[in-house]
Amino acid sequence: MATGLLSTREFNVSKREKFSEWYNTVIYAADLVDSRYNVQGFLVHKPWATRLIRGLYSLFEPELEKDGHEPVVFPTVIPKENFELEKEHVAGFVPQVFWVTRGGEEEFARPLALRPTSETAFYQMFALWIRSPADLPLKLYQSCSVFRYEHETLPFLRGREFLWIETHDVFATEKEARAQLLIDSAIATRVLTEKLGIPLMAFLRPQWDRFPGGLETVAYDVLMPDGKINQVGSTHILGQNFTKAFGVKWTGGDGKEQFPWSTCFGPGIWRMAGALVSVHGDDKGLILPLPVAPVQVVIVPILKSEEKRKEVLDYCLNLQGHLRTHGLRAKVDDSNKSPGFKYNYWELKGVPLRIEVGEREVAQNKITIVRRDTREKLVAESAHAFKHVEEIGAKILDSLRAKAEAELKERITTSATDKRQVKAALDSKGGFVRVAFCSIAMDGEPCASELQEFTQGGKVRGHLLNKKEKPDASEKCVVCGKKAHEIAYVAKQY
Ligand SMILES: [Zn+2]
Numbered sequence: 377m378a379t380g381l382l383s384t385r386e387f388n389v390s391k392r393e394k395f396s397e398w399y400n401t402v403i404y405a406a407d408l409v410d411s412r413y414n415v416q417g418f419l420v421h422k423p424w425a426t427r428l429i430r431g432l433y434s435l436f437e438p439e440l441e442k443d444g445h446e447p448v449v450f451p452t453v454i455p456k457e458n459f460e461l462e463k464e465h466v467a468g469f470v471p472q473v474f475w476v477t478r479g480g481e482e483e484f485a486r487p488l489a490l491r492p493t494s495e496t497a498f499y500q501m502f503a504l505w506i507r508s509p510a511d512l513p514l515k516l517y518q519s520c521s522v523f524r525y526e527h528e529t530l531p532f533l534r535g536r537e538f539l540w541i542e543t544h545d546v547f548a549t550e551k552e553a554r555a556q557l558l559i560d561s562a563i564a565t566r567v568l569t570e571k572l573g574i575p576l577m578a579f580l581r582p583q584w585d586r587f588p589g590g591l592e593t594v595a596y597d598v599l600m601p602d603g604k605i606n607q608v609g610s611t612h613i614l615g616q617n618f619t620k621a622f623g624v625k626w627t628g629g630d631g632k633e634q635f636p637w638s639t640c641f642g643p644g645i646w647r648m649a650g651a652l653v654s655v656h657g658d659d660k661g662l663i664l665p666l667p668v669a670p671v672q673v674v675i676v677p678i679l680k681s682e683e684k685r686k687e688v689l690d691y692c693l694n695l696q697g698h699l700r701t702h703g704l705r706a707k708v709d710d711s712n713k714s715p716g717f718k719y720n721y722w723e724l725k726g727v728p729l730r731i732e733v734g735e736r737e738v739a740q741n742k743i744t745i746v747r748r749d750t751r752e753k754l755v756a757e758s759a760h761a762f763k764h765v766e767e768i769g770a771k772i773l774d775s776l777r778a779k780a781e782a783e784l785k786e787r788i789t790t791s792a793t794d795k796r797q798v799k800a801a802l803d804s805k806g807g808f809v810r811v812a813f814c815s816i817a818m819d820g821e822p823c824a825s826e827l828q829e830f831t832q833g834g835k836v837r838g839h840l841l842n843k844k845e846k847p848d849a850s851e852k853c854v855v856c857g858k859k860a861h862e863i864a865y866v867a868k869q870y
Contacts, residue, residue: 387724391659395602399654406662406724408653409531417529417536424725425649427670429539432645432652433519435571435667436541439563445515445543450497452520453488458496462621465495468588472524474536490523495589495614495640498544499622508626509548512636517543519645532650533606533870540609543641546624553613553637557594560611560641561841564596568608568648571667573777574598574655575784576608577808579838579865582816582824587612587640589621594841597867598651599784603806605837605869606651609643656749656776662726663749665776666769673699673706673765674722678715678734691738695731695761702762723748728772729765747772788865795855798866799831808867809834812860814853820862823855833868840865 387405391398403409408425421429437447453476459466474490477483491497498516506514519541529535543560547553561578568574577597586593590612598606616635619625628634656663666672677692679685692708699706709718715732722730732744743761745754749772756764787807792798801809814820816838824836839845845863853860 387661389659391601391657395600395654398657398659402657402661402724403531403653406726408649411531415536417526419531419535419537424670428652428664428668429645429649431668431670432648433541435567436563436643436645437517437519439567440517440541440543443515443559443563444513445517445545448516448518449520450491450494450501450518452491454491454494454497456487456489458500459489461496461499462589462618464617465589469493472526474523474525491520492522492524493640493642494518494520494522494542495544495618496622499618499624502544502546502619502624503622506546506624506626506636509634509636512546512548513552515543515545517541530870532646532653535646538644538646540645541641541643544638545640546619546636546638548636550615550637553615553639556639556641557592557611557613560639561594561596563641564609564611564643567643568596568598568651569777571665571773572648572652573665573773573780574648574651575777575781577784577837577865578841580816580841581610581838582820582836582864583818584821584824585835585838587614589614589617591615591617595837597837597869598655599780599787599807600651600654600870601783603787603802603868605808605867606647606654607644607869608647608651609641611639611641614638614640655780657726658749660720661724663772663776664726664728665773666728667773669726669728670705671707671722671725671727672704672769673729673731674718674727675706675708675731675733676715676718676722677708677710678732680735684735684738688733688735688738691758692733695733695743695758699762699765704762704765729768731761749775792854793852795827795830798827798834798854802831802834802866802868806868808837808865810863810865811854812847812851813862813864814856814858815861816864823853827855827866831866831868834866835869837865837867837869839863 389398389401407422410420413420469492472492476488521537521539523537526534526536565576568576581593581595592613595607595610598608600606619635625633625635675692677688696706696708728748730746741758742755743758787805789801789809792801792809798809814823828835839862847860851860
């Protein structure tokens with residue numbers, strides 16, 4: 377695996393034919409990360425990736441705040457006894473926990489976990505803060521990294537430390553908790569699909585695949601170019617499990633103890649970065665939609681004669697000022713490299729729009745705008761640069777989205793009626809296989825296990841959250857052949 381910065385000339389891998397090699401090359405070639413830090417599985421995020429990730433946070437956080445969430449910063453460490461209060465949760469997470477066992481020379485009597493997720497930190501405090509229904513709803517979020525002891529790691533897809541947002545919401549009633557699930561799913565869809573052009577499939581996960589300690593899990597799946605699925609986030613209905621375990625309660629008028637309901641939502645910022653790189657990129661590198669591109673417009677001066685040099689550069693700087701005044705992240709690349717080198721470099725970085733300015737443009741008060749995705753060129757009046765950038769930026773996003781949606785549609789197989797056909801579809805084109813399935817309640821688990829083994833990794837993702845699909849009365853489960861109660865989707869995952 378490549379680890380350091382490659383020169384742009386070395387980047388020439390077919391994404392379609394060799395996705396894994398493409399991915400492992402582009403993340404280093406575009407200088408997103410460096411994996412040479414000397415603790416395995418921990419990654420250094422370089423400025424371009426850091427800005428991209430900040431861009432993702434800046435799309436999600438206002439959406440959460442509009443929905444009434446407040447930001448908090450909780451401790452990174454969680455005492456072991458907090459974990460042990462919810463027994464399914466501890467069983468689910470402890471194999472992945474990093475433990476801090478010493479401070480200086482002193483051994484701790486109780487080890488501290490580096491948070492793998494923070495329910496057990498938040499509920500500790502919720503027990504102190506929530507005393508009556510008047511304290512609810514309580515909706516908090518934190519933007520942070522979490523730690524999991526993973527054995528196989530892949531940048532932006534699986535890591536020992538990764539970045540996300542976690543919300544922790546508490547409600548007086550079950551109804552409000554269930555309503556929050558739909559709000560979370562709408563936020564995930566709005567950000568991913570509308571602002572980033574990445575289509576999502578939201579699934580109610582099978583009961584055997586829910587969050588440890590939760591009642592129900594909805595997860596947001598993105599199709600990657602190799603046909604495998606990248607789960608970019610999830611919402612869990614925790615019921616009263618955590619509020620009961622941590623004593624978050626009040627006494628009602630009838631003298632009985634009341635326990636509120638709760639939910640949590642984890643937009644996987646890191647995995648979204650992986651999705652952005654993969655879904656939109658091409659053989660020239662990244663293609664970033666305008667809302668998250670660290671540089672949205674790069675302005676490349678084409679300097680030919682020495683006497684016009686200053687005039688061309690000033691023209692570029694004026695243009696940069698004009699675009700920045702309108703709130704765009706514009707940048708003049710006035711380095712000593714050739715224009716051709718600069719084109720390749722910024723294409724590799726995924727900058728959505730390039731403006732070329734040569735002597736002819738200056739003489740005519742024009743600019744040449746080039747789209748990163750299609751490389752179409754448009755010569756326009758310099759005075760209207762902002763309007764054009766805005767319009768073309770929107771077109772790029774629409775076209776990236778349409779392309780990704782078409783790819784997803786093409787990779788949903790609907791014709792499989794037995795497990796051999798499911799396997800054949802997964803082997804030939806990956807993606808999702810839509811099947812009749814007996815049940816996503818616990819009694820369907822043996823069929824799911826059998827299918828996963830038979831297809832070498834095809835997992836039952838659950839049924840669609842937003843589309844009521846039911847099998848016909850005559851349809852049979854693709855595995856056991858008994859009456860099907862569900863339309864489920866099967867896919868291989870990261
Ligand atoms: Zn079955």
